[in-house]
Amino acid sequence: MDHSVDETTPPGRTLRAGLHHLAVETADLDNCVAWYTDFFGGTAAWTLDTFSDLTRSRLPGIVRLTEVVAAGTRFHLFTRATAYTRPQPDVLQFQHVCMTAASAGELRQWRDRWQRLSASGRYVFARTEAPTEIVVDADGVSSFYAYDVNGLEYEFTHIPAAAQGR
Incomplete structure (x- = not known):
């Protein structure tokens, strides 16, 4: 290389x-x-x-x-x-994609929106798991995980100013 x-x-x-x-x-x-x-x-x-x-x-x-x-x-x-035949499961894929939220309140709104849309019955989900609870680490960084309609995992996170740069 x-x-x-x-x-x-x-x-x-x-x-x-x-x-x-x-x-x-x-x-x-x-x-x-x-x-x-x-x-x-x-x-x-x-x-x-x-x-x-x-x-x-x-x-x-x-x-x-x-x-x-x-x-x-x-x-x-x-x-x-x-x-089209999909590749075998040993093909590497992304594990998840992380999206940032501007505030802890916005992070809660993302989670609430996911729950409302799931409960609406308008969509077919490959995985029916609810989003995780919002967790907050020792630095004040908060996040939750949820799946899209295809079963792809997204993380949503808010990183407060005091924890920026980590």
């Missing part, structure tokens, strides 16, 4: 990367788009059903993709053809 320094980056500076979008595969795109727009309070910005050769090679069987813009994040929600 090459660990050499990139000569185009000025000395003392590191490259930074920002998050453009989070891609989420789903078996039911309409259910997923509805849940992400309702839960995160966003809008479906656009939908594609034709893809480049590169996209089709990276995501075999992709049929449709919708971008939902919400909570300062872009979610690329996509579905594949029913003939």
Whole structure:
């Protein structure tokens, strides 16, 4: 592995990367788009059903993709053809994604929103577990975990100013 320094980056500076979008595969795109727009309070910005050769090679069987813009994040929600066979379970995946809340009160609102939407009966969930309780660590950082309609785990956290930088 090459660990050499990139000569185009000025000395003392590191490259930074920002998050453009989070891609989420789903078996039911309409259910997923509805849940992400309702839960995160966003809008479906656009939908594609034709893809480049590169996209089709990276995501075999992709049929449709919708971008939902919400909570300062872009979610690329996509579905594949029913003939597509998923990789074996030993393929590594993200364990969870962590979203930040501006305050402890906002964190409680995220958890309450999840519970209201779950109780509404409008969505089909792959995992029916309720969100965890909100826990607060010794530094005052509070968080809870919940699953989206696909069974993907999200952490929601609030980090008070006194604990920033850890």
